[in-house]
Amino acid sequence: TPSGILHVVDFQTEQIVSTIQSKDYWDDKRHWEIKNNIDKFDFTTADGTEQAATLLQQNLVLKEVRSGVIVPYVITEAEKVSNDRSVITYASGEWILLAKAGVINPQRIEGKTVNEFIDIALTGTKWKRGRTEYSGFHTMTINEPIDPLKLLKDIASLFDLEIVYRAEVVGNQFVGRYVDMVKKRGREIGKEVTLGKDLMGIKRIENSQNICTALIGFVKGEGDKIITVESINNGLPYIVDNDAFQRWNEKGKHKFGFYTPETEEDITPDRLMTLMKTEMKKRVNTSVSYEVEAQSIGRVFGLAHELINEGDTIRIKDTGFTPKLYLEARAIAGDESFKDPMQDKYVFGDYREIVDPNEELRKLYNKVLASLGSKQEILDQLDKLVKETAEKANDAQKESESAKKIAEKVQENLKNNTVNIIEAKNPPIDNLIVGKTLWRDI
Template structure:
């Protein structure tokens, strides 16, 4: 792995663009402090005041640092301190993920049977962070009892799946393009490195604590209501577990030391037998004193330039201190550290997760001395010398590794007869081969024409036979197969069944996940928004070839706030075409009201398609935002907002000009009254300002029930026909009743076999020709204020004639 450059990149928090690159020669007194537990990661450093670098170190700006394992870690500046004595500026920054605590909320809910990926998607929805690398860890359930922030939920997920989180950013050019949250089983490496006193070990303490010792453990699990589960029913009426050896060792005047234990679990299958098993495991931890260690060590890899001596976050290594009696050997893990790029001598690490190793040579020597003392006068001295020789050989071989062990049974034609429990078995032409190496275990057995081969490595077990029959209930965490030949497949409690009749799915979704991790159901759902692509909106002529005015209003599904326009010349703009691409910012946007289908306590998902916009002939972009308002209408136009929720997203690309779908899942408050209230959906931008040259385009808006948006079909042809972009020649009603332009293009005709009746008034502004002739031809009659005054003017063979008609 390459060595980090040490350059600190400062990023503007609004634009995500790099605005400074501080070289190691330009900063000093830097310290990065990290802790595996709780994902603590802070950075501090100094630069000279009144320089180009110091100007960029302002509150909320980001600092990017490449750490030893190759990750780019983003830090947010939380404090800046100026010192007039040495003219320095000290920047204090924390891992940017601390801002997840303010990035939204997750309402109380019960999440059952979900994978780690599904949990992380729920936690990160609506934030700037994405799910990164994860490791499969089966299914879990979690109950969220109260409103919680995304960061707290991530910590719960980490604990629930017994994983560890690490955060990183992805940089392209000079811009942050993505932020990832990884969830891995264990950070760091098992290096085999040995930390020894006098080389890189600063000090070590061994601490014994007897505070939590108990000789009787009372376990219980609280059920719903006031009942408890104990082991009394299966433990002779006694609710606690006793360890006799611990009682003999620790009792005072024959009285037990009681401990209490209530396992933390979301399992619904807890019973006395399960509780007893957990109590036995816990009891083993409490009958002896607890031993802990405090170890601090320098990293000599940085001081002396030895890369193989470097310590990374979470590394597991060996600690040796021969000053202890007996000598102390530990396997431990780096759980926190202080690192300085400019001064490696300040690197310091703390270790945890200790496992004490017993030196078998020393224990064997003790056993030998004891045996020799007890048998000195009784044992044959030659035999004793032989024992000494064997002991020495055993001790000398303690540090050597077992490289390979091979046992071979050659073919034999002899019959082997085993008589056990009155069963005779004859094995002919039998051969077997068994080998163990540092990386593989291989076994092969041959009997006649039957050949069975099993190869085992750390990653997999390969069984090489023509057919493997398993007559048992078998649990497989993950199965990869080139083909499955079976009569019946059932997935998780008959939710999905595959048999000869087909595929049956009970109350489940079919989900599609795009490259950004957004999930969409392929099951069609009713869109609660009447006009999804603004086709009903009047396109007002604003005197510009590339734009139309967005003119919604009373009686139409959408209405405009501010000056909203629709881009109509997308072929010139040369990016992905969008039906009625409506340009919006923070102040100019459309909104629609939804009442039908909205119910209190239900979950809904609003989604829309966004794309970069064109302002003054230049592609621009901004953060899209979906805004949900719960309102009470005062009249048909004006309303009061009593609750609202909104979610912003990353800005679409100006380079690709592609359409990106965004969705926001929300729960309607229980106080919502369908008779009095309504929901107003606003499609807008979180930070755009057209006056300052930023905007974003939107169309394709949907609102459906459930936590996933439904698949969306851009019915471009229908929308453009509605708008007149793709005109059709005729509308046919009932087969022979046609409405449309005449063949010569001079008139618009209504052709019908029936008489035409108008049930309301006819307003003919220019008059009517009752003879079927051209405008102002014979038979034309018009009511106007002419040269003869106000009245009817009729055109006949004598020209225009005035008739007051009474």
């Protein structure tokens, strides 16, 4: 169990300048999310004390969290409340400052280990490489100047790892900041929870952005070649999850998702198929999450909420869906209070990194140009993605021009290359067009 003691560090001397006991602060709240390593902490203390005088912007607050890790927070704001002579301190995980800690220039990093990649990212910063869990080599191409924080996120994605940022304190000395990369944060609790339609104290959240019932996978090969699974999948560039289709189809139509592996070189259709099946499971897993209040965690989940750590995994069987939905659900976000644990709240589910739509558009551009035979819904979704990107790029002329050209290309493809795939038990006899209609037996 954490001690509740907070250490304040002077950002210039790196010395601990005050220690705040748990009895000397209140209204504390830590909000964390595994995705993007979001971690914020705010608390209230009495004004006019020696400790309050050290709570200045840019100073650090070191806090031990439930997993035993000491998290370094940088103070972003200190708000004095005049009517009760208190100070509210707002702080964020200190690693946000890595976004301004340097520039990594465009380059190709060939065949390096995760340790070598992390060392490249942290060169010239205050952070050191900590514990890593990976064996193997990967290659990365950096196309434009990026900051160390972005590179660390890209490295974690490349090696399929999760980042833990932590500080070390020995005695009363702040001795360093470390970046760990591990396969999975948290523990396997080994508990299965069944949830029905009556979700007392639990909020079910369906993440419509993540829901997909059919997944199209593709990789850019040499030159203009596009690698898909068509050659080993009855001529179809996508795979289907039938249970997901029954749960989430709209008027019998699939919800299509697009997938390009980030890390694969010299990929084959068979390897792409394996990766697509894994990705499809992930997308089903990220389709629903559950927000649970502290008092319901014990009653419904049979867990002591004070013992839940970031990333802990349980299994959920949700009978509120037809067919039933089986999920491996992790604690992916939480609000925690050391002083008042009954304020605790957690989100169980899984997550996918949000993809920059401009980046997604660039990947899809090759697929559009290759004029893969696809059905109307696929091209509709490409078109929608283009329009969304065009809206976001209004302030950047080059992006707007690029989006416009791609949008025009999509419209051209819609016109010239749409293949209508009819899924039915019996062969269709109406509205057939030579070379433009395919029948898929279901």
